[in-house]
Each structure stands twice: as structure tokens, then as C-alpha cells.
Amino acid sequence: MADFGQAKKRIYTSLIAMGVLSVASLVVLLTPITGSSSSRLAELQRLDATLRDKTREVVPLRGIDKKIVEARGEISDFYETRFPAVQSSVPEALGKIASTHSVKMDLAKYESKTDPKAETRTGGNDNTAAALAVGLRPVQIEAGFTGTYPNMMRFINELERAKTFFIVDSVNLGESQGGDVKLQMKLETYVKAGA
Numbered sequence: 001m002a003d004f005g006q007a008k009k010r011i012y013t014s015l016i017a018m019g020v021l022s023v024a025s026l027v028v029l030l031t032p033i034t035g036s037s038s039s040r041l042a043e044l045q046r047l048d049a050t051l052r053d054k055t056r057e058v059v060p061l062r063g064i065d066k067k068i069v070e071a072r073g074e075i076s077d078f079y080e081t082r083f084p085a086v087q088s089s090v091p092e093a094l095g096k097i098a099s100t101h102s103v104k105m106d107l108a109k110y111e112s113k114t115d116p117k118a119e120t121r122t123g124g125n126d127n128t129a130a131a132l133a134v135g136l137r138p139v140q141i142e143a144g145f146t147g148t149y150p151n152m153m154r155f156i157n158e159l160e161r162a163k164t165f166f167i168v169d170s171v172n173l174g175e176s177q178g179g180d181v182k183l184q185m186k187l188e189t190y191v192k193a194g195a
Helices: 002-030 037-061 064-082 089-100 116-121 126-133 149-161
Strands: 104-112 136-148 166-177 180-192
Touching (some): 089 104, 089 180, 136 149, 149 166, 149 180
Antiparallel strands (some): 104 136, 136 180
């Protein structure tokens, strides 16, 4: 009978504990501690939208290590192929493009910049210091060209796509004679610093 009394106490204790646990669960469920079901749903949707936004931000960065290696290779190739090793290649390339498009080069002046401090004193741009930092030396070109208008347009387009890297700084239209157009151009290119 003593065992029955012990079992009865344990059953009452268990029932009381379950009752207290049930009441506590109802209190937590029905009070604003956890919020309403609509607020929890709204929070879930907000967090889901945030997750999608963050995922979209990260997508361009996937494979960035391979992209960096590829970009370095392209930059190296660009420097190797687009900038001549010797300065005498610059007039040669310019003359070749002009003759290909039946444009006559009248007079050309080539000025090489090597001292970034001198360039700063003479009003140079930031490209000079940057070029010197990567082992390039800027060459300023002032030249006059004569040819028909269509040939001049093809010549300028070819200059911008030429293997030797040319930057057309300015183009001034001169007088025209017998259907020919005269242009005064300022160009810029770069040669490797050891040239």
C-alpha cells in the first residue's frame, strides 16, 4: 500500500507539473512576447527579402579570384602589345596609318616626357605620373594632316583602334584647298620607359 501512496504522489506531481507547463505555454503563445502570427509572418518576409538582396550583391563576386588572374593577364598583354619598346616605332606607326588612308602627314613634332616634376610644372596631367609609375614614358605628338574628309574620318577612326595606343587629345580643322581638309592634331601615346 505504501507503494501505491508513492505512485499516487508522483502522478499528482506530474499532473501539476504538466498543468503549470501548459499554462506557461499558453501565456507565451497568447501574449505579445512572441508577437502575433501576422507580425511573425511579416518579419519572415522581411528577412527573406534581405537574404535575396544580399545574395544578389554577392553574385558578381563569385569566382573573383579567377577574374583577377584573368584581368592581370589581360593588363599584361595590353602593356606588352599596345606600347612600343622603342620611340622610333611611334612615327612609323602613325605614318603607316596615314598612308593606309591616303592622308598626308605634313609636319610632326614628338616630345617625350620623362620627369614627372617637370611635367607638373608645365601643366601636365595625372596620366604622366601614373604612366611613369608603371614603367611607361608619355610621348606628346603635334602633327598636321591633309586629306579628303572621308579619308580623314577613316584615319581618325583607325588611330583610335590602332595596335599602337594613341589618345587623340584635340583636333583643329584648318583651311581646305581643292577638296582636301587640313587638320592639326594633338596626340598622346606611351613607350616603355627603357626606350
